[in-house]
Amino acid sequence: MRNPTILASGVLSASGAALKRVYFEGGAGAVVTKSLSVEAREGHKNPTVIEIEEGLLNAVGLANPGYKNFIKELKYLKESGVVVVASVFGKSISEYVEVACGVAKYADAVELNLSCPNVEGKLFAQSENLSYEAVRAVKSKLKIPVFAKLTPNVTDIVSVAKACEEAKVDALVVTNTVKAMKIDIYAKKPVLANKTGGLSGRCLKPIAVRCVYEIAKEVDIDIIGCGGVFTGEDAVEYFLAGAKAVQIGTAVLYRGIDVFKKVCSEIEDYLRKEGFESIEEIIGLAI
Amino acid sequence: MIAKLHVTKIREIIKETRRIKTFILDMKIKAQPGQFAMVWLPDVDEKPMALSYIDGYAGITVLKLGDFTKKLHEAKVGDIVGIRAPLGRGFKLRDEDKKILIVGGGIGVAPLAPLAEKAVEEGKEVTAIIGAVTKSELLFVNRFEKVGAKVYITTDDGTAGIKGFTTDAMRMLLEKETFDACYICGPEIMMVKALELARAKKIPSQVSLHRYFKCGIGICGACVLDGCGYRVCKEGPTFWDFEIEKCSEFGSYWRNAAGVKVYFKKK
Numbered sequence: 001m002r003n004p005t006i007l008a009s010g011v012l013s014a015s016g017a018a019l020k021r022v023y024f025e026g027g028a029g030a031v032v033t034k035s036l037s038v039e040a041r042e043g044h045k046n047p048t049v050i051e052i053e054e055g056l057l058n059a060v061g062l063a064n065p066g067y068k069n070f071i072k073e074l075k076y077l078k079e080s081g082v083v084v085v086a087s088v089f090g091k092s093i094s095e096y097v098e099v100a101c102g103v104a105k106y107a108d109a110v111e112l113n114l115s116c117p118n119v120e121g122k123l124f125a126q127s128e129n130l131s132y133e134a135v136r137a138v139k140s141k142l143k144i145p146v147f148a149k150l151t152p153n154v155t156d157i158v159s160v161a162k163a164c165e166e167a168k169v170d171a172l173v174v175t176n177t178v179k180a181m182k183i184d185i186y187a188k189k190p191v192l193a194n195k196t197g198g199l200s201g202r203c204l205k206p207i208a209v210r211c212v213y214e215i216a217k218e219v220d221i222d223i224i225g226c227g228g229v230f231t232g233e234d235a236v237e238y239f240l241a242g243a244k245a246v247q248i249g250t251a252v253l254y255r256g257i258d259v260f261k262k263v264c265s266e267i268e269d270y271l272r273k274e275g276f277e278s279i280e281e282i283i284g285l286a287i
Numbered sequence: 288m289i290a291k292l293h294v295t296k297i298r299e300i301i302k303e304t305r306r307i308k309t310f311i312l313d314m315k316i317k318a319q320p321g322q323f324a325m326v327w328l329p330d331v332d333e334k335p336m337a338l339s340y341i342d343g344y345a346g347i348t349v350l351k352l353g354d355f356t357k358k359l360h361e362a363k364v365g366d367i368v369g370i371r372a373p374l375g376r377g378f379k380l381r382d383e384d385k386k387i388l389i390v391g392g393g394i395g396v397a398p399l400a401p402l403a404e405k406a407v408e409e410g411k412e413v414t415a416i417i418g419a420v421t422k423s424e425l426l427f428v429n430r431f432e433k434v435g436a437k438v439y440i441t442t443d444d445g446t447a448g449i450k451g452f453t454t455d456a457m458r459m460l461l462e463k464e465t466f467d468a469c470y471i472c473g474p475e476i477m478m479v480k481a482l483e484l485a486r487a488k489k490i491p492s493q494v495s496l497h498r499y500f501k502c503g504i505g506i507c508g509a510c511v512l513d514g515c516g517y518r519v520c521k522e523g524p525t526f527w528d529f530e531i532e533k534c535s536e537f538g539s540y541w542r543n544a545a546g547v548k549v550y551f552k553k554k
């Protein structure tokens with residue numbers, strides 16, 4: 001990776017053309033695809049994404065064309081020289097394995113989305129056992145790195161992280177969105193067609209930083225911070241809490257596709273001002 | 288905030304044709320012609336609609352086509368709709384262009400009427416080609432005429448004006464006249480042909496594209512065009528000819544809600 005900023009899954013990641021643009025024009029160190037499933041999914045009806053105070057609320061419902069349709073897009077990205085992480089979603093362990101194996105040849109790493117709040121039923125990342133089993137099953141088949149993306153919607157995120165560590169995950173992405181709702185007071189109804197959605201953006205940052213910090217104290221694997229990174233200072237906060245890289249999603253809306261370049265140069269500014277040579281020196285300093 | 292959701296009432300409903308209605312909203316929106324609104328019908332869906340009225344109370348003009356537009360057509364004055372607007376990039380009227388051509392097919396005329404009004408206001412000479420399948424489905428001819436545009440009409444069945452497509456009229460017109468700029472909106476296959484005609488005469492043109500939108504604000508990626516990577520909802524929906532040339536999917540396919548390619552039927 002040429003820099004520690006990564007495009008988060010689901011944001012401008014529905015096609016090869018979009019991901020390529022974020023990588024080259026935006027300057028991301030790597031990009032994560034939309035979460036891919038076995039079958040094509042249309043996702044939820046609109047409204048699927050709305051702006052609220054200090055954040056975005058989305059319930060896209062994992063719309064994607066299915067991993068088989070997406071292989072063309074991954075090939076295109078490989079040919080274009082883009083560093084790409086394939087996000088994988090399944091309703092069962094065997095689905096996670098099928099999709100992960102299907103895309104592994106065309107990706108630099110696989111990210112298991114164990115934590116989408118916008119699908120029916122309990123999330124894998126809300127169970128230590130399921131998280132362990134999913135990671136272990138996929139790890140046993142793949143040679144490329146496997147990331148697990150966790151949810152903050154749990155009482156004890158550290159135990160889930162530990163379960164993934166035991167299953168030999170290569171990195172943890174901390175975190176996905178917080179489950180939330182917006183009601184329009186004049187329509188007198190929830191705005192999202194799915195009623196509830198995932199909250200991202202600035203308001204997510206203090207929650208996700210806390211999660212990173214708690215996990216970094218107890219667990220010895222790489223952490224990628226995710227949630228509300230808008231500026232270099234936000235990224236630094238994650239590094240100090242123990243993350244080695246950050247993912248950026250919502251900020252693309254407010255600072256443009258080149259938010260990655262901006263964040264990188266702001267990180268450099270911070271390091272220079274504070275007298276550090278590299279990011280490595282500040283990882284986990286706040287712990 | 289990009290464009291906050293604003294729940295408003297329908298102020299007035301105008302039946303334009305058998306299948307087209309205009310909904311005037313109880314809100315004013317400072318917008319450019321060609322910009323759009325995400326229109327939410329609670330419990331139904333939310334879809335992008337071009338703003339067809341931008342002076343005074345804002346309006347949208349809707350062709351009854353699928354479930355959403357059918358439900359919208361059932362709405363009454365006083366019913367509520369949620370609006371996020373203005374979104375996207377509108378048409379660009381350039382100072383140096385004195386004489387412009389507007390080509391609209393079917394419901395594609397909706398964003399072109401306010402464009403014609405603005406162009407005339409800016410002192411431009413406006414010629415318009417307006418097409419529809421049949422006479423009774425022609426949209427906004429009166430609005431173009433009212434501001435003094437020179438109007439040519441085409442219908443597929445010959446019930447009014449020239450029998451044929453807008454592009455047939457355009458071909459004939461460009462043989463004897465030229466324009467500084469051309470603005471095109473209609474079925475994508477029509478826009479491909481119209482762009483070719485304009486390009487052959489070296490007339491700079493803009494088209495307005497239609498794609499499946501989810502967020503409408505440039506974040507979800509549903510509307511990103513292959514080849515160029517432009518977001519139709521953000522860098523578009525209007526594109527210059529030199530921009531659209533880089534979009535390999537133009538005139539070929541679009542992507543549905545799942546992101547699966549759907550190919551256009553060639554006439």
Ligand SMILES: Cc1cc2nc3c(=O)[nH]c(=O)nc-3n(C[C@H](O)[C@H](O)[C@H](O)COP(=O)(O)O)c2cc1C
Nearest residue numbers: 008009010035058113176200201227228248249250
């Ligand atoms: C429109 C939208 C769609 C998303 N889709 C996915 C998805 O498919 N898979 C996933 O793992 N996360 C998805 N996310 C969550 C983001 O990847 C990220 O975890 C979250 O937005 C927090 O980061 P941010 O505050 O920088 O946006 C989505 C977020 C948004 C805003």
Ligand code: FES
Nearest residue numbers: 501503505508520
């Ligand atoms: S509709 Fe979401 S990016 Fe255009």
